[in-house]
Amino acid sequence: MAMRKSVPEEGLQLEPSASIAPPQLAAEFTAAPKRPLLTTPKKMLPSGMSEAEAIDRAKQGDGGCFESLYGLHKRRVYSLCLRMTGNTAEAEDLTQEAFLQLYRKIATFRGESAFSTWLHRLAVNVVLMHLRKKGLPEVSLQETLEPTEEDGPKKDIGAHDQVLAGSIDRVNLERAIESLPPGYRIIFVLHDIEGYEHNEIAEMMGCSIGNSKSQLHKARMKLRDLLKVTRVERATARR
Amino acid sequence: MVRQGHAIAAATVAVHTSGSENQMNCAEFQRDLPLIIDSGGTGQQEEHLRTCEVCRGLVNDLRYIADQAKLLVPMYEPSPKVWDGIEEKLKIEGLLKPAQARRI
Numbered sequence: 277m278a279m280r281k282s283v284p285e286e287g288l289q290l291e292p293s294a295s296i297a298p299p300q301l302a303a304e305f306t307a308a309p310k311r312p313l314l315t316t317p318k319k320m321l322p323s324g325m326s327e328a329e330a331i332d333r334a335k336q337g338d339g340g341c342f343e344s345l346y347g348l349h350k351r352r353v354y355s356l357c358l359r360m361t362g363n364t365a366e367a368e369d370l371t372q373e374a375f376l377q378l379y380r381k382i383a384t385f386r387g388e389s390a391f392s393t394w395l396h397r398l399a400v401n402v403v404l405m406h407l408r409k410k411g412l413p414e415v416s417l418q419e420t421l422e423p424t425e426e427d428g429p430k431k432d433i434g435a436h437d438q439v440l441a442g443s444i445d446r447v448n449l450e451r452a453i454e455s456l457p458p459g460y461r462i463i464f465v466l467h468d469i470e471g472y473e474h475n476e477i478a479e480m481m482g483c484s485i486g487n488s489k490s491q492l493h494k495a496r497m498k499l500r501d502l503l504k505v506t507r508v509e510r511a512t513a514r515r
Numbered sequence: 516m517v518r519q520g521h522a523i524a525a526a527t528v529a530v531h532t533s534g535s536e537n538q539m540n541c542a543e544f545q546r547d548l549p550l551i552i553d554s555g556g557t558g559q560q561e562e563h564l565r566t567c568e569v570c571r572g573l574v575n576d577l578r579y580i581a582d583q584a585k586l587l588v589p590m591y592e593p594s595p596k597v598w599d600g601i602e603e604k605l606k607i608e609g610l611l612k613p614a615q616a617r618r619i
Binding site: 337339342343346350351352354355356358359367368371372375376379380444446449450453464468469471486489490492493494496497499500503 | 548549550552553576577579580581583584585586587588589590591592593594596597598600601602604605610611
C-alpha cells in the first residue's frame, strides 16, 4: 500500500487544536435533524380562542383577532427581519409591511400548510423584495462551488488556545451573524436558524441549489473566523 | 487547469500521510465539503474524515456553529410603534374599523 507523504504546502492553516467545537461532536459526519418549522397545530391565544378560530375571524375582517395573531407571531417575524437585515429600523418597517400584507392576503390562506409557515414565507419574501429594491446582492448567480483564494481557510487565530474550545454563547453568535456580509447572512439565517432547505432557498432567491450550499458554507467559514477572533479577544482580556 | 490548481492551493493542503493512493487529500475533501457537510459524503469522504484530524476539526466547527444557530430563538420584540403603524395604515385603507381594534 503506497503511503502519501505529508506535504506542508502554503495554506496549511487548520490545526486540530484550533477547533472551536467540543470534542464530543468530533465523531459523527451525518446530517443533523433539521429543526421543524413552527407548526404547532393548536395554538391558543391569550383570549382562550384557538389560532384557527382567530384566523377564520380575521379573514372576515375582525381586527381584534388580527391583532391577536400579530401578538402571537410578531416576535418570530421581527426576529427574522432583524437577523436578515441586521438593522432595527428596517426590521420594524419590514415587520409592519409583512403584517399589512398578511391582512390583505389572509383570505387566501387555505390551511394547506401551517399558518406560521405560510406567514413566515410571506415575511421572507417581503425582506427579499426589500433587499432587491435596495440592490443588495443576495447571492452571486455566477458563483460556483469552486473555492477561490479568498474562500480558503484562513489562518487560525486561536490555533494555540485550546482553553475556550466549545464555547460559543448566544450573544457572540448573534453578533457574528450580524457582521456577516448580507449575502452570507441571508442564507445562513434562512437555512441554519429558520430551517429552510436549500431547494426552498434556491426557489425564493432565484439561485441554484449549489449556490445556496456554497454561500452557506462560506457563511459558516466566515462565522468560524469571527468566533475565533472573539475567543482570542476574550482570552486576551482575561489576562 | 490553472483555475483548478489555484483552487486546490487555496484550500487547506495538508495531505493525509497514510492510506492508499485512492485516499483523498484535504484539498479534495474541502473542495466537496459545501455539498456534503449536511447530507453526508461518500465512503471515501467519510474515510478521509475518520482519519484526518484537520478536516474533522473543521467539520466539527462548522457543524457546531450550525447546531448553535438552531438554538437561537425568535427572542426579539418589535416596539409598540410597529403595531400602531399597522393599525393606522389599515384604517387609512379602510380595512380596519376603529371600533374593531383592541389591545390584547
